[in-house]
Structures are given as structure tokens and as C-alpha cells.
Amino acid sequence: MLRAVNTAFTVLDETDDYIVVDKPAPLQIHPGAPNGTPTLWHGLKDLLAYEIANGGQVSIVNRLDRETSGTVLVAKHAASARLFGMAMQERKIHKTYHAIVHGWPEWESLDLNAPILRKGEVTESPIWVKQMVHDDGAPCETLFRTLRRVEHERAGKLALVEARPVTGRMHQIRVHLSHLGLPILGDKIYGLDERCYLEFIETSWTPELEARHFFSRQALHSHQLEIEAEGFRGKWECEVPGEMREFLNLDS
Known part of the structure; x- marks a missing residue:
């Protein structure tokens, strides 16, 4: 099981203008409340203390969910923050994700155009x-794009899928994969049973919930x-983390 907070992010690249890190799960990007759990922002603030003392800043460009791991770009001063911010608005930042999904896709590649809205706008939903x-x-x-199909001894048919969002x-990605009948492994909201999310809010993470999800995030x-x-x-880029590779036995 993952630790409640894993603050050990890895620096992938750094210049005077930016730093790129590999964020582990389940590390949160930004603080949610005063005196809350440590976040990536806290770690970067400590790491870049010298730059900040000399007029720098910590501007996280691409935000990831707490339970999503991987590549994060951070601007170190106002000029680079503006540059990257404009690139984001103009869709000049391209992202590629890897996901483990339940089921085997019937396609090798697929371009999905499917509009999204909040479920509560059109029907009842216990999850706002x-x-x-x-x-x-x-x-x-x-x-x-389908990268690999495997048969897992406990979770059954799984696939490693590449996802490249054109919109943001x-x-x-989670909604589109669920819509395709290929929910992401361990997804509490769009996975096999949304009641797991409601239970998670009430009880936090438990061994029983992990047994139903097969994966801890x-x-x-x-x-x-x-x-x-x-x-x-x-x-x-950064490779799929160890816990995902191990679950799919990718190194065998």
C-alpha cells in the first residue's frame, strides 16, 4: 500500500528558468488547507529557497491529481511563468499519459471526440x-493507443493504454476511458464502483477498499x-513508476 504522503519527488531537469520533476502518488500538488499534509509546492519551496529569496517563485504549470504520478513543469520566475502560461492557453503544451485499465480495448488506436459535463447538471449524482x-x-x-494487454491473476484482463488529451x-482521460468501458485501475470515482469513493471519504483508505480496487491509487x-x-x-518524460510496472509485470 502507498504511504499516506510520499514526498520523494525526483528532479528530471533544471535550468535558471524552470524545473521539471517526477511527482509520486499520492502527493498533492498545492496546499488545500493551512497546516495540512506536505505537498509538492512545499517541497519545491524548500528546494528553491535561494531562488525565491532572490525574487524567484514557484509556478506549477501542469497540475496533476493527487493520485496521478509523473512529469510536472514548474516555472522559477515570472517571465517563464508567462511564457509557459501562454503556451498552455494556445495548446502548445502536449501531454502523454499511461494508464492501466480494466478490460482489453478492441482497438489499437482511437480518436475519441466526446463532450463532457458535470453529471449533477443532468442527473442525480452522489459525487458532486x-x-x-x-x-x-x-x-x-x-x-x-493500446500498448499492452495482460491477464492479471486477481484483476483479470488489464491493458496499458497511452492517452494524449487534445483538450484539457x-x-x-478518466471520464473518456470509463465511457469506453475501460475504467482506470484503482479509480475511486470512475472505476468499477463509485461507492468506493464515498466509503473512502468516510473511512479513508482501508485494506478492504484496496482489495476491491486491486490497487492503492x-x-x-x-x-x-x-x-x-x-x-x-x-x-x-519519466517511465511508468515501479508500483504500476510491478502490477503489470512489465519488467519480465
């Missing part, structure tokens, strides 16, 4: 933040980040 595919939703596009909607990883901005190009 839950999104769903609906014709009245905002346009949403994700490119998928809330929970986009949503198996989604930010594998690659590529940016093409004015006068700047960069590309960074």
Missing part, C-alpha cells in the same frame, strides 16, 4: 465533482510533456 460524457457538454478529445477538461501516470513556445522547445 463527477463528470460524464453528454451531448450538452464542452467539446473534449483524447487520442488513445476536468478528469478528461488510480493507475494514471503523466509519462511525457512537450512544449513548443516562442523561442523555446522542451521535451521531458
